Amino acid sequence: MALPKTWQSFLDETGDMSRFTGRFFAQGFKPRYEFSEFIHQCFIIGFKSLPLIGLTGFIMGLVLTMQLRPSLIDYGVESQLPAMVGIAIVREIGPVVTALIFAGKIGSSIGAELGSMKVTEQIDAMEVSGTNPFKYLVVTRVLAATVMLPVLVILSDAISLYGSYLGVNIRATTSFQLFFKQVFDALSFSDVWPAVIKTFFFGFAVGMVGCYKGYNSRKGTEGVGRSANSAVVVSSLLVFIIDLVVVQVTDLLGIN
Amino acid sequence: METVQETIRPPVHEKVQEPVITIRHLYKSFGANKVLADFSLELKKGENVAVLGKSGSGKSVLIKCIIGLLKPDSGEINVLGQPVANLDHDELDRIRVKVGFLFQSNALYDSMTVRENLEFPMRRHWIKMTPGESSDRVMETLKNVGLAHTVDMMPVELSGGMRKRIALARTLILNPDIMLYDEPTTGLDPITGKEISKLMMEVGEKYNTSSLIISHDMNCIRATADRIVMLIDGKCYADGSYEELKRNNDPKVKQFFE
């Protein structure tokens, strides 16, 4: 039975990526641990994306508020604006938009960095220097991305809500306390935790795809560019797929 | 026609020494591309052997099989008495401490300074040292390659020849018994190439290493090697000293000496 070529390469790629992920679980939790490199990567991955994520979060909150207001006025529920925006940001927009930006920024930089280390034989050099490059490069980055994305999402949510608070105050006046009281009254625990859980999966996916693409980069500078590029494409797509799956699962479990 | 395949000659300086690297009947192919087919070689202690071959003949593949970066399809590779292809990760690491590998592309870590590049193998191989000692060792090794002043520079700030020296320093820092050089002078101008060759000779004497030099640069080979092995069609096609091979009339051998 012959599959069309594109399907075949899609399935090959999926298989390779699954094996790569399997290797992460097989090697990632055995000593020796690259703890200091992990901390270093957390700092780089978290800190590098902070300004961008803060700015986009702020704009998102502000714009969303301004866009929603006319509709809410039509329905006569303008007072519900903080609650609406709060739920939208915390449950969906914050995690997904932050993850997409994270994929663009961190996924591509991991893909390009490991890709160029691969083609310039730096990964082989590590191997002969008594370092397991998979642990030193891949495991640390994947874990750092998994841990740092949720932190970034929480920060981004906070900044978005602040943007939204300013957005409300363009046409009306509300106090800071009142705004946030309305937001938090509308949010329940079951709004927050599925949203936080899924960000771990987003972070893991971005780290894993970036590392996979870089680590399996083809020779030459073109290969490096392609690794970075497809790292972004694939991890952005995965963010949406994971989002879809998580919503279904939490829905089935009755947490929503 | 005189091609010597499986009979391995005694080294030029007739000392009976135990071999540090023994390769027998090595095969390695990538898909349909048969790169190494029945390659055999012996490197004795204190000997400097050059492997000469055209671009794409599988020289880098050979050297990567020796250090365990590539697994051969079949055949035997013994390094310091250990069968490299059958070792697990830890055992392989213990061998790799004693074998220095100078990469064709240098493979310096771009994101680290020269000092960090040199410290990396030391730290990684669990060589216990105080920070002072390791710093002294870094400086001493850098002095040996004549680049002590670059210690805090990044690799991108260095010229090609300097990078080659730093890469050499990084492999020497563990005091290896065997040095594997993958095209040490390729891409350098003849003068810098000569300097690197000279440095390799000095290193060989100072650190008392045996070395395997992969190259197609005749000047470098003449300067550094006691014996030349010709890698043609995936096997050891001929071997002998420079003068012996120069007198060889086989057209495939001859083309290297024109």
Ligand SMILES: Nc1ncnc2c1ncn2[C@@H]1O[C@H](COP(=O)(O)OP(=O)(O)OP(=O)(O)O)[C@@H](O)[C@H]1O
């Ligand atoms: N990882 C690999 N996958 C597939 N083929 C490879 C791989 N590494 C090397 N080859 C193939 O093996 C052959 C020998 O390559 P190798 O790098 O050993 O050449 P070389 O003798 O070192 O050449 P040069 O002097 O240009 O460095 C080439 O045909 C190359 O395409």
Ligand SMILES: [Mg+2]
């Ligand atoms: Mg080569």
